[in-house]
Amino acid sequence: MMFLIDEPIPAARAKQMNPVVLAFVGDAVYTLYVRRRLALCCGEKTGALNRRASERVSAHGQSESLQRILPMLTEEEGEIFRRGRNAKKPTKSKNATVGEYVRSTGFEALLGYLYLTGQTERIGELFFPEEEA
Numbered sequence: 347m348m349f350l351i352d353e354p355i356p357a358a359r360a361k362q363m364n365p366v367v368l369a370f371v372g373d374a375v376y377t378l379y380v381r382r383r384l385a386l387c388c389g390e391k392t393g394a395l396n397r398r399a400s401e402r403v404s405a406h407g408q409s410e411s412l413q414r415i416l417p418m419l420t421e422e423e424g425e426i427f428r429r430g431r432n433a434k435k436p437t438k439s440k441n442a443t444v445g446e447y448v449r450s451t452g453f454e455a456l457l458g459y460l461y462l463t464g465q466t467e468r469i470g471e472l473f474f475p476e477e478e479a
Contacts, residue, residue: 354464363462365430365455372430372458377403379474405442405450412453415472423456423472430455 360368380402384395401407419427431452442450460469 352464352466355462357463360459360462361426365426365433366435366451368426368456368458368462369430369433369451369454370458371462372454372456373403375461375469376408376454376457376473379469383474405446408450408453409442409446411473412449418472419456423460426459427452427456 377399380399381395384390384398388395388398390398402411416427429452431448433451433455435447435451438444438447457469457473460466460472
């Protein structure tokens with residue numbers, strides 16, 4: 347089956363997905379967005395870029411970013427976040443508190459949902475407002 351990397355799926359289908367699977371996608375999307383931003387803004391070597399990316403992509407960094415976006419979420423987005431936060435996870439975080447880990451899973455689930463449904467402008471509004479023109 348042929349598909350485009352950014353071909354959206356219907357919201358109804360995305361809502362039926364396991365929130366941990368949405369978080370799986372959201373983790374990759376967030377990593378790519380953060381790395382892209384760092385690659386374009388900084389003239390640093392890859393080691394420094396990797397350290398900076400790791401700080402933002404970590405459960406701790408995502409949990410901090412979440413505090414800024416929570417008041418901006420729509421009812422639907424809040425529902426997706428809560429499903430991800432409350433989902434039973436197959437693993438435990440080694441470097442974050444339980445609270446940070448569950449919040450970061452909700453953060454990633456929301457990002458995965460927005461990406462899969464083609465809401466890339468909303469991703470920019472919520473997660474990367476400093477890049478808006």
